[in-house]
Amino acid sequence: MILKLEHIYKDYIQGKMTVPVLKDVSLHVEEGEYVAIMGPSGSGKSTLMNIVGCLDRPTSGSYELAGEDVLSLSENKLADVRLNSIGFVFQNFQLLPRMSALDNVALPLVYAGVRKKVRRERAREALVRVGLEERISFNPSQLSGGQKQRVAIARAMVNKPKILLADEPTGALDSKSSAQVMELFSKLNEEGVTVVMITHDPGIANHAKRVVDIFDGEISERGEAVQ
Numbered sequence: 001m002i003l004k005l006e007h008i009y010k011d012y013i014q015g016k017m018t019v020p021v022l023k024d025v026s027l028h029v030e031e032g033e034y035v036a037i038m039g040p041s042g043s044g045k046s047t048l049m050n051i052v053g054c055l056d057r058p059t060s061g062s063y064e065l066a067g068e069d070v071l072s073l074s075e076n077k078l079a080d081v082r083l084n085s086i087g088f089v090f091q092n093f094q095l096l097p098r099m100s101a102l103d104n105v106a107l108p109l110v111y112a113g114v115r116k117k118v119r120r121e122r123a124r125e126a127l128v129r130v131g132l133e134e135r136i137s138f139n140p141s142q143l144s145g146g147q148k149q150r151v152a153i154a155r156a157m158v159n160k161p162k163i164l165l166a167d168e169p170t171g172a173l174d175s176k177s178s179a180q181v182m183e184l185f186s187k188l189n190e191e192g193v194t195v196v197m198i199t200h201d202p203g204i205a206n207h208a209k210r211v212v213d214i215f216d217g218e219i220s221e222r223g224e225a226v227q
């Protein structure tokens with residue numbers, strides 16, 4: 001099992017109040033699955049994604065990633081897990097504005113200590129895979145929303161992580177660009193990448209092979225994705 005979250009609770013402290021956001025969330029994902037976590041705004045999706053992505057820690061509960069108890073790891077070790085095991089895609093792309101598509105995609109390889117020539121080769125290959133070979137020297141401001149998201153997907157995958165984690169990946173895109181992003185996710189999943197995608201949109205969730213609903217910080221499993 002690649003993701004094993006059990007009895008996860010997350011509270012935020014607001015002044016003197018404790019706000020419970022995740023309430024006894026247990027989620028098991030096998031390697032190679034394509035899961036959508038779907039729920040309305042404010043239901044706790046991003047809070048859950050931040051925990052799955054080792055960007056935040058739960059208030060209580062347990063979490064094993066590929067058999068490793070990640071909650072016991074130091075911040076440095078968690079940074080290694082994020083760098084090597086997980087590719088992140090966000091609604092607002094999170095590209096660096098003054099860098100070319102190629103340099104944006106190569107950035108995780110800088111942190112991974114890969115030398116420059118190899119970085120550029122691998123970043124180029126990743127951009128070719130998302131259909132952007134003609135845009136490698138463009139800055140984000142010279143790209144459409146859909147192209148920016150494809151750059152972000154290339155960056156997420158350049159380190160060849162086993163898990164792709166996406167928070168509202170089509171939230172800022174038109175329907176044609178959204179369809180292209182969904183096509184890429186399916187392709188990556190067919191190649192063996194475990195995909196966990198967070199969305200409020202049932203039409204997007206239905207691209208996944210399994211849909212988990214989240215409502216008011218509690219999750220429930222569906223028998224089958226609704227067509």
Ligand code: ADP
Nearest residue numbers: 012014019021040041042043044045046047048
């Ligand atoms: P979603 O991504 O489903 O829209 P979030 O996980 O972002 O939901 O937020 C869930 C709830 O947690 C919301 O009520 C939000 O106000 C609250 N929340 C999120 N982050 C914080 C924070 N850092 N401090 C306090 N409350 C937060």
Ligand code: MG
Nearest residue numbers: 045046047167
């Ligand atoms: Mg959110």
